[in-house]
Amino acid sequence: MSQELDPYRIPAYQRKKSLAAKSRSSKVSSIKKTKSKTIEELSILDSQKSNLFEEELEKMRNINKRELKSVREMKICGQCEGYFEKINVAIIKVTSPIRQGDRLVFEKSEGLFEQTLESMQRDKKDITLARSGDDIGTKVAMPPKIGTPVYKVI
Secondary structure (H helix, E strand, C coil), X not given: CCCCCCCCCXXXXXXXXXXHHHHHHHHHHHHHCCCCCCHHHHHHHHHHHHHHHXXXXXXXXXXXXXXXXXXXXXXXXXXXXXXXXXCCEEEEEECCCEXXXXXXXXXXXXXXXXXXXXXXXXXXXXXXXXXXXCEEEEECCCCCCCCCEEEEEC
16 A cells, blocks of 8 residues: 555535645745845844944933932822812822922822922811821812822922
C-alpha cells in the first residue's frame, strides 16, 4: 500500500480546507519576496532610529520630571456632610486637625477643586483650629459633593 492519500477518499470539506491553506501559503511567499537592502541603507536607517529613540527618551524624561513636580501629597482631613446653597457654605466633619490658611481639596460632581481655608466657624463662632470630631462650616467657591472626603494638601 502506498502512503499517499487518495484525493477521492478525503471528504470534500477537508479538500477545500487544504486547497485554501495552499493558496494562502503561496500568497505569503509571494509577498515576502522583496528587494533586500544594502548595508549602507541599513546603517543609515539604524542611526535615524537611534536618534529618534534618544529624542523620545529625552521627552519622556522631561515629562516624568514635570509630573513629579505636579504630584502633591494630600491627607484626608474630613468629610463633607452638607452644603448650604444660599450662603455657599460647606459643612465638614473633621477627622484630623486643620488650621485657617490650609489648602483643602474638595470633590465635586465633575472632579475636584482646591481652595484656601480662609474662615471657618463652629457653633457660629470663628475659630482658627479645628480638631478631630468637630463639625465646621466654611465658605467655598463651588458646591462640593456631599458625603465625599475632604483632603488637606501637605
